[in-house]
Amino acid sequence: MPIQQPESQLATSIRSIQRKQVVQFLLDNGLFIAFVLEVTLFAIAVPEMFLRSRTIEAILRLSGPAGIVLASYTITLISGQIDLSTAQVGGMASLMFAAVFQLLEWPLGVALALTVVLTIAVGLLSSYLIQQGIPSFVSTLAVGVVSGGIGFLIINLAKQPGMIRLVRPPLRDIANFEVAGVPFVIPLMFVAYAIGWVVLNQTKFGAHIYALGGNPAAAALNGINAVRIARIVLVTNAVITGMAGILIAGRQLAAQPGVEGLGQSLTAALFAGVALSGGSGKIERTLIGLLFLSTLTIGLGILNVSAPMRQLINGLAFVFAILLDSIRQQMATR
Amino acid sequence: MLGRLMQGERIISGRRRDHLLFLMDNGIYVVTVVLFIIFVFFAPFFFTQRNLVNILISASLAGIVTAGYTVAILAGQIDTSTQGVLAVATVTTALLFEEAGFSLPLTVIFALAAGIAAGLFNGLIVVNGKIVAFVATLATQGVMIAIALFLSGGQTITIAREGLQETVFIRVFGIPSSVWIMFLCYIVGWVMLTQTKLGAHIYATGADYRAALLSGVPVDRVIRVALVISALTAALTAILVTARAKQSALFGLAIAGSVDFVTALTAVLLGGFSLFGGVGRIERNLVAVLFLTILGNGLQLMDVPTGIILVVRGFALVFAVILSVLRARMS
Amino acid sequence: MASDEVILETTEVDKSFGAVHAVRSVSWKVYRGRVNALVGDNGAGKSTLIKLISGALQPNSGGFRVHGEETRIGGPAGAFNLGIAAVYQDLALVENRDVVMNMFLGSELTRGPGAIFLDHKGMLQQAHNVLDDIHARIPNVREMVRNLSGGQRQAVAVGRALIRGGEIIIMDEPTAALGVEQTQEVLQLIDTLRGQGKTIILISHNIQQVFEIADYISVMFHGEMLGTRSRDEATEAEVVAMIMGKRSP
Numbered sequence: 084m085p086i087q088q089p090e091s092q093l094a095t096s097i098r099s100i101q102r103k104q105v106v107q108f109l110l111d112n113g114l115f116i117a118f119v120l121e122v123t124l125f126a127i128a129v130p131e132m133f134l135r136s137r138t139i140e141a142i143l144r145l146s147g148p149a150g151i152v153l154a155s156y157t158i159t160l161i162s163g164q165i166d167l168s169t170a171q172v173g174g175m176a177s178l179m180f181a182a183v184f185q186l187l188e189w190p191l192g193v194a195l196a197l198t199v200v201l202t203i204a205v206g207l208l209s210s211y212l213i214q215q216g217i218p219s220f221v222s223t224l225a226v227g228v229v230s231g232g233i234g235f236l237i238i239n240l241a242k243q244p245g246m247i248r249l250v251r252p253p254l255r256d257i258a259n260f261e262v263a264g265v266p267f268v269i270p271l272m273f274v275a276y277a278i279g280w281v282v283l284n285q286t287k288f289g290a291h292i293y294a295l296g297g298n299p300a301a302a303a304l305n306g307i308n309a310v311r312i313a314r315i316v317l318v319t320n321a322v323i324t325g326m327a328g329i330l331i332a333g334r335q336l337a338a339q340p341g342v343e344g345l346g347q348s349l350t351a352a353l354f355a356g357v358a359l360s361g362g363s364g365k366i367e368r369t370l371i372g373l374l375f376l377s378t379l380t381i382g383l384g385i386l387n388v389s390a391p392m393r394q395l396i397n398g399l400a401f402v403f404a405i406l407l408d409s410i411r412q413q414m415a416t417r
Numbered sequence: 418m419l420g421r422l423m424q425g426e427r428i429i430s431g432r433r434r435d436h437l438l439f440l441m442d443n444g445i446y447v448v449t450v451v452l453f454i455i456f457v458f459f460a461p462f463f464f465t466q467r468n469l470v471n472i473l474i475s476a477s478l479a480g481i482v483t484a485g486y487t488v489a490i491l492a493g494q495i496d497t498s499t500q501g502v503l504a505v506a507t508v509t510t511a512l513l514f515e516e517a518g519f520s521l522p523l524t525v526i527f528a529l530a531a532g533i534a535a536g537l538f539n540g541l542i543v544v545n546g547k548i549v550a551f552v553a554t555l556a557t558q559g560v561m562i563a564i565a566l567f568l569s570g571g572q573t574i575t576i577a578r579e580g581l582q583e584t585v586f587i588r589v590f591g592i593p594s595s596v597w598i599m600f601l602c603y604i605v606g607w608v609m610l611t612q613t614k615l616g617a618h619i620y621a622t623g624a625d626y627r628a629a630l631l632s633g634v635p636v637d638r639v640i641r642v643a644l645v646i647s648a649l650t651a652a653l654t655a656i657l658v659t660a661r662a663k664q665s666a667l668f669g670l671a672i673a674g675s676v677d678f679v680t681a682l683t684a685v686l687l688g689g690f691s692l693f694g695g696v697g698r699i700e701r702n703l704v705a706v707l708f709l710t711i712l713g714n715g716l717q718l719m720d721v722p723t724g725i726i727l728v729v730r731g732f733a734l735v736f737a738v739i740l741s742v743l744r745a746r747m748s
Numbered sequence: 749m750a751s752d753e754v755i756l757e758t759t760e761v762d763k764s765f766g767a768v769h770a771v772r773s774v775s776w777k778v779y780r781g782r783v784n785a786l787v788g789d790n791g792a793g794k795s796t797l798i799k800l801i802s803g804a805l806q807p808n809s810g811g812f813r814v815h816g817e818e819t820r821i822g823g824p825a826g827a828f829n830l831g832i833a834a835v836y837q838d839l840a841l842v843e844n845r846d847v848v849m850n851m852f853l854g855s856e857l858t859r860g861p862g863a864i865f866l867d868h869k870g871m872l873q874q875a876h877n878v879l880d881d882i883h884a885r886i887p888n889v890r891e892m893v894r895n896l897s898g899g900q901r902q903a904v905a906v907g908r909a910l911i912r913g914g915e916i917i918i919m920d921e922p923t924a925a926l927g928v929e930q931t932q933e934v935l936q937l938i939d940t941l942r943g944q945g946k947t948i949i950l951i952s953h954n955i956q957q958v959f960e961i962a963d964y965i966s967v968m969f970h971g972e973m974l975g976t977r978s979r980d981e982a983t984e985a986e987v988v989a990m991i992m993g994k995r996s997p
Contacts, residue, residue: 213640232727234724405542406542
C-alpha cells in the first residue's frame with residue numbers, strides 16, 4: 084500500500100523534480116541560448132561593426148580549420164580518449180610542410196605526403212602508449228612535448244627565426260581559395276562534420292566508438308577491439324590536426340610551433356555536452372560550441388579587448404566548460 | 418591494457434622480475450653517473466666550477482617544484498598548473514619588489530600568498546567542482562597565465578632595484594641558498610609525509626580514495642592541502658628564479674630553466690611514484706631531477722639545437738611513463 | 749536423468765593464476781534444455797570455470813566437448829560461434845546507449861557495401877522480436893539503459909545473448925543485486941528460456957533459489973567439482989554440506 088505523503092513534503096519533492104528538469108533543460112539547450120544571447124549582445128554593443136558580412140565571414144574563417152579538427156576531436160573524446168597534443172601536432176605538421184614545400188621547394192604532393200607520414204607516426208606513438216595501459220591524457224601530453232620539440236627542431240635545422248614563412252604558390256592560393264566568394268575551408272568544415280556524423284551514427288565503427296567510450300570493459304567482453312579503435316581514432320585525429328595546421332599556416336602565410344585556434348577543441352566539445360569521460364555527446368552540437376567561441380574571439384576583438392583579457396576570458400570559458408561537464412555527470416548518476 | 422583484459426594476466430617469472438625491478442629502481446643512479454662522465458669528456462665547459470654550480474642551482478630549482486609535486490601525486494592529484502603558478506608568482510615578485518617598492522620580506526610573503534591562492538583555486542575546482550585534478554589544473558593554468566599576462570601587461574619586468582638577488586641568492590658555506598632551501602623542502606616533506614597524521618592521510622587518499630573517505634579521512638581537505646603545497650613550492654621556486662634572473666621569467670621559462678611540470682612529472686615518475694597510486698622514493702626523485710638537469714645542460718653546452726633538447730625531454734617523459742606502467746604491472 | 753542429453757562437457761580442465769590453482773581438473777556435464785546450477789562458496793572457482801567456458805580465459809590444460817565434438821574455445825567470439833553466450837554479473841551494458849544498441853553491442857547488423865553502415869531498422873525489429881519472445885517488459889527500446897530497472901537490464905543482457913545465437917546461456921549471479929520483485933522477474937525469464945529449449949548455466953549463492961529453478965545442481969569446492977545432483981534427488985542439507993567441502997559417497 085502506498086504511503087501517504089504529507090502535503091508539504093509532496094510539494095517539496097515536486098519542486099525539486101521541477102528544478103532538476105529546469106537544470107536538465109539548461110544543460111541540454113543552454114548552449115543555443117548562450118549563443119543567441121552572445122550574438123544579440125555583440126549586435127547591440129557594436130551593431131555597425133558586428134552585423135557585417137565581413138565579420139560573419141571572419142567568424143566562419145576562424146572556425147573553419149578548427150572545426151575540421153573539432154569533428155575528429157569529438158569522435159576521439161567520445162571514444163574515451165583525450166588528446167592534449169593538438170596544438171603541438173598542428174604546429175609540427177605545418178612546420179614540416181613549410182620546410183619541405185617552401186624551403187626545399189619540393190612538390191606540393193610530396194610535402195603533404197611527408198607531413199601525413201609524420202602525423203601518422205605521432206598518432207601511432209600516442210596509441211602505442213595508451214595500449215600499454217597509460218591513460219590517454221598522459222600519453223598525449225608526452226607526445227605533445229615530443230611533437231613540440233620536433234617542431235622546434237625543424238626550425239633549428241632550417242635555421243629560421245621562430246617561424247617559417249609560407250608564401251609559395253599554389254598553397255597560398257589554396258588556403259585562401261574561394262568558391263563563389265566563400266572561403267573553401269568553410270564548406271570543407273561542413274563536409275568534415277557530415278562525415279563525422281555519418282561515422283558516429285550510421286556505422287558499426289561509430290557504434291563501437293560509443294560503446295568503448297561508455298564502458299570499455301563491456302565493449303571488450305563483447306569482442307570490440309579497443310586497441311584497434313583507439314589507434315584508428317588517434318591516428319586520424321593527428322592527421323586531420325596536421326592538415327588543419329597547414330591550412331592555418333597557409334592563411335597566416337607562416338608556420339609556427341604552436342598553432343593558434345586549435346586549443347579550444349576541448350572547451351567547445353565540453354560546452355556542447357560531449358562527456359570528458361567518453362561515451363556520450365552529439366557531434367552536431369559541437370559546431371555550435373565552436374561558433375560560440377569563435378564569435379567570442381572576433382567580438383572581443385571588435386570591442387578592442389586587450390590580449391591578456393581575452394586570454395583570461397578564454398581560460399575562464401575552459402574552467403566553466405569542465406564545471407558544466409562535472410554537473411552533467413552528477414545529474415546523470417543521480 | 419584493454420586488449421590484455423581478455424588474455425588474462427601475464428606473469429613475469431620470479432628471477433627475471435627481480436632483476437628488472439632492481440634495474441628500474443637503481444638504473445637511474447647508474448645512468449646519471451654515466452651521463453655525467455660522458456659530458457665531462459664531450460661537452461665543452463661542462464666540468465668547470467661555474468657550470469657545476471649552474472647545474473646545482475638549476476637542479477635545486479627544479480627539485481623544489483618536484484618536492485611539492487610529489488606530495489600532490491601521492492595524494493592522487495596530477496597537478497598540471499605548475500606553469501601558471503610560476504607565472505603568477507614571478508610577476509607578483511617582480512611587480513611588488515620593483516614597481517611597488519615593497520620590502521623583500523613583504524614581497525616574499527605576498528608571492529607565496531599568491532601561490533597559496535592559486536593552490537586554493539585549484540582545490541576549489543577539484544573538490545567543489547568534482548573534477549579530476551589533471552583536467553581542472555589544465556584549465557586553471559590558462560586562467561593563471563592570463564592573470565600573469567594581465568598584471569605584467571605582457572611585458573618582462575626587469576628588476577633594477579638592488580637587494581633581491583643579493584639577499585636571496587647568497588651562498589651559505591659556499592653552497593647557493595637554493596640548494597639549502599631544496600634540502601629544507603625535502604626534510605619538511607619527509608617529516609610531514611612519514612611522521613604526521615596529514616602524511617598518512619595523503620598516502621591513504623592517493624592509494625584508495627573511496628576507502629579513505631569511508632574510513633573517515635577528510636579526503637577533500639587532504640586534496641586541498643596537497644594542491645596548496647604543490648602550488649606553494651612552485652611559488653617559492655618562482656621567487657628564486659626571479660631573483661636569479663633579475664626579471665620576471667614569464668616567457669621562455671619552460672625552455673631556459675626546465676622548471677616546469679613536465680620535468681617535475683618526469684622526475685616523479687622516474688622516482689618510482691605511480692600515476693595510479695603507490696609509493697616511490699623521494700631520493701630517487703632528486704637523482705632524477707639531477708639527471709634531467711645534467712641532460713639539458715650538457716646538451717646545451719654541446720650546442721645541440723633546442724629542438725633536439727625538447728624532443729629528448731619529451732622522450733624522457735614517455736620513457737618515465739612506460740617505466741611507471743611496467744612497475745605497476747609487475748608489483 | 750538418463751534421458752537428458754549432454755550439450756557441453758569439460759574434460760579435466762585446469763587453470764592456475766601464478767600460485768593460485770583456481771580450477772583443478774574439472775570434468776563437468778551440462779544438460780541440454782535444462783537449468784544447470786553451479787554453486788559453491790566464494791573462491792570455489794565458479795567464476796573462473798565459466799570464464800573458461802565463455803572464452804574469456806584459456807585453460808592451462810584440458811578440453812571441451814560441445815555437441816559431442818572435441819573443440820577449443822578461442823576467445824569470446826569463438827564461444828559465440830559455438831552457441832555459448834555469457835551474461836556477466838555486471839551485465840556489461842553501456843549505460844549511455846539505448847536498449848537496441850546494447851543488445852547488438854559487438855554484433856551490429858549492417859547493410860550496404862563492406863558491412864560498414866548500420867541497419868538501424870533491422871536491429872529495431874529484431875530487438876522487439878527477441879524481447880517479446882522472453883516476455884520482457886521494456887516499453888521503449890530507444891530508452892537509455894541507464895534508466896532501466898534491474899530486471900529490465902537482465903532482460904537486455906539475455907536478449908543480447910540470444911541475438912548472438914546463444915543456445916547455452918551462462919548467467920552469473922543474475923539476482924544478486926535485485927529486490928524481491930525483480931528477482932521473480934528474472935526467475936521467470938530463466939523459466940521462459942528453458943521453455944524455449946535453451947540451456948542455462950546458472951551461478952548462484954542462493955540455495956533456495958537454486959532449488960526453486962534448477963534441474964541440476966553442481967557443487968564446486970576449492971577449485972574441484974565435487975559432484976552433480978538432479979534437483980529431485982538432492983536435499984538442501986546435502987548440497988550445503990557439499991559446499992562446505994563434504995564429499996558425498
